[in-house]
Amino acid sequence: MGRKKNKDIIPHEAIRRLSLYLRALKWLSRKKIKVVSSDEITKYLNTIPAQFRKDLSYFGGFGKRGVGYNVEALIREIEKILGTNMVWDIALIGAGKLGTALLGYAGFMEFNLKIAIAFDNDRSKAGRVFGNIRIEPISRMKKEIREKKIKIALLTVPAQYAQKISEDLVQCGIKAILNFAPVNLHLANDIHVAHVDMASELGSLVYRLKHKSSHK
Amino acid sequence: MGRKKNKDIIPHEAIRRLSLYLRALKWLSRKKIKVVSSDEITKYLNTIPAQFRKDLSYFGGFGKRGVGYNVEALIREIEKILGTNMVWDIALIGAGKLGTALLGYAGFMEFNLKIAIAFDNDRSKAGRVFGNIRIEPISRMKKEIREKKIKIALLTVPAQYAQKISEDLVQCGIKAILNFAPVNLHLANDIHVAHVDMASELGSLVYRLKHKSSHK
DNA sequence: CATTTCTTGTGAAAAAAGTAACAAATGGGC
DNA sequence: GCCCATTTGTTACTTTTTTCACAAGAAATG
Numbered sequence: 377m378g379r380k381k382n383k384d385i386i387p388h389e390a391i392r393r394l395s396l397y398l399r400a401l402k403w404l405s406r407k408k409i410k411v412v413s414s415d416e417i418t419k420y421l422n423t424i425p426a427q428f429r430k431d432l433s434y435f436g437g438f439g440k441r442g443v444g445y446n447v448e449a450l451i452r453e454i455e456k457i458l459g460t461n462m463v464w465d466i467a468l469i470g471a472g473k474l475g476t477a478l479l480g481y482a483g484f485m486e487f488n489l490k491i492a493i494a495f496d497n498d499r500s501k502a503g504r505v506f507g508n509i510r511i512e513p514i515s516r517m518k519k520e521i522r523e524k525k526i527k528i529a530l531l532t533v534p535a536q537y538a539q540k541i542s543e544d545l546v547q548c549g550i551k552a553i554l555n556f557a558p559v560n561l562h563l564a565n566d567i568h569v570a571h572v573d574m575a576s577e578l579g580s581l582v583y584r585l586k587h588k589s590s591h592k
Numbered sequence: 593m594g595r596k597k598n599k600d601i602i603p604h605e606a607i608r609r610l611s612l613y614l615r616a617l618k619w620l621s622r623k624k625i626k627v628v629s630s631d632e633i634t635k636y637l638n639t640i641p642a643q644f645r646k647d648l649s650y651f652g653g654f655g656k657r658g659v660g661y662n663v664e665a666l667i668r669e670i671e672k673i674l675g676t677n678m679v680w681d682i683a684l685i686g687a688g689k690l691g692t693a694l695l696g697y698a699g700f701m702e703f704n705l706k707i708a709i710a711f712d713n714d715r716s717k718a719g720r721v722f723g724n725i726r727i728e729p730i731s732r733m734k735k736e737i738r739e740k741k742i743k744i745a746l747l748t749v750p751a752q753y754a755q756k757i758s759e760d761l762v763q764c765g766i767k768a769i770l771n772f773a774p775v776n777l778h779l780a781n782d783i784h785v786a787h788v789d790m791a792s793e794l795g796s797l798v799y800r801l802k803h804k805s806s807h808k
Numbered sequence: 809c810a811t812t813t814c815t816t817g818t819g820a821a822a823a824a825a826g827t828a829a830c831a832a833a834t835g836g837g838c
Numbered sequence: 839g840c841c842c843a844t845t846t847g848t849t850a851c852t853t854t855t856t857t858c859a860c861a862a863g864a865a866a867t868g
Binding site: 583 | 604607608610611612614615636637638673674675676680682689690692693694696697699700702703705743744767768770774776782784786788789790791792793794795796797798799800801802804
């Protein structure tokens with residue numbers, strides 16, 4: 377049952393890679409491939425076989441020596457580890473350009489995440505529907521998130537509102553935030569925050585470009 | 593003059609943090625703050641003073657002991673290091689929901705990046721204008737990127753086309769790609785690729801949420 | 809059923825990154 | 839001009855993460 381060796385602590389990056397492994401496995405599954413070796417699967421990933429095996433070994437031994445990994449079984453194991461073996465409702469706050477783009481993004485489904493509700497500050501947006509989701513006025517945010525017991529939020533509001541709104545979110549029970557605003561959020565440290573920051577990602581690309589070094 | 597100690601190699605993450613430092617410095621600048629210490633600035637960042645100083649020290653000594661860092665001067669230094677002290681034209685490939693959202697995103701400007709041209713496969717989209725950028729048919733992509741000597745591309749096409757199109761991009765001179773498609777690109781290793789992957793970021797958030805550990 | 813060929817899981821080694829600690833500057837007050 | 843409070847830049851140390859290397863398990867072959 378997702379037994380992990382608790383003598384070792386699990387590298388943060390290993391968890392992130394688990395998501396990538398899951399995606400690759402699902403792709404193999406769609407191609408009707410039943411069994412895959414660490415050598416084979418890492419051809420489609422940006423890593424090496426030893427790392428794939430090591431990452432999995434933090435959670436248990438899922439492969440068979442001399443054979444490889446059963447694709448379907450490993451999908452189920454990783455989903456169990458990540459917690460994506462059940463549907464998680466998520467809330468989207470801020471239905472601007474990026475927010476509405478995310479409302480139509482199918483990629484969340486891949487991890488069993490479903491945008492269940494969306495809010496925007498601009499009352500004129502309230503009532504409009506994007507990809508089956510109706511935008512609600514932000515005044516109802518606290519009430520609805522609490523009622524629906526939503527734990528995860530996508531934050532796509534302008535930078536200047538991000539801190540305040542994230543505090544409101546925490547108040548009504550949100551425990552994890554994927555922050556798209558270009559500011560660092562200061563929240564209690566039992567609140568999990570991940571940051572998607574395109575511009576700064578580009579910043580480091582420009583650096584590497586200018587300095588002509590290999591990216592590998 | 594951007595003097596770096598070449599005995600030490602520069603941690604990849606240090607470069608990414610440089611972008612974050614730059615953003616914080618610009619914010620201080622707008623607030624008319626002239627000088628800032630590593631202690632003060634890291635209050636707005638997700639890091640500690642020692643790391644801020646260490647990261648900068650890879651590139652030179654920009655502060656003054658007993659005083660701190662001159663905000664304007666440090667902005668210029670970091671821009672020079674990153675290469676964002678000049679405007680870079682970038683191309684956007686794929687004007688779907690996410691692509692068009694990015695066309696209207698102001699955050700690129702912050703790093704002197706300007707979407708100069710956009711392409712889409714769907715001919716019916718060609719000619720439409722989003723945020724001053726006209727969508728061109730993808731048939732003209734190679735020619736125009738070559739002519740305009742663009743080196744950086746945002747790739748927002750569906751996963752199944754990403755590899756093929758990225759190869760085309762490399763052919764016409766693109767050297768750096770910010771990939772939003774949920775696949776790993778296999779390209780010559782003098783091509784710099786960064787990956788923005790919201791769904792997998794959420795995957796690791798769900799894990800952390802389920803396992804209740806602190807995110808710090 | 810012994811042998812050969814694979815391929816995993818893992819402990820140990822290596823590399824990389826982050827943190828701490830402190831000597832060396834700096835400026836202000838007196 | 840000397841002392842004191844600051845704050846940097848850097849070296850040394852610690853922790854984390856990655857990579858290597860190989861023993862052990864599994865199937866296939868004759």
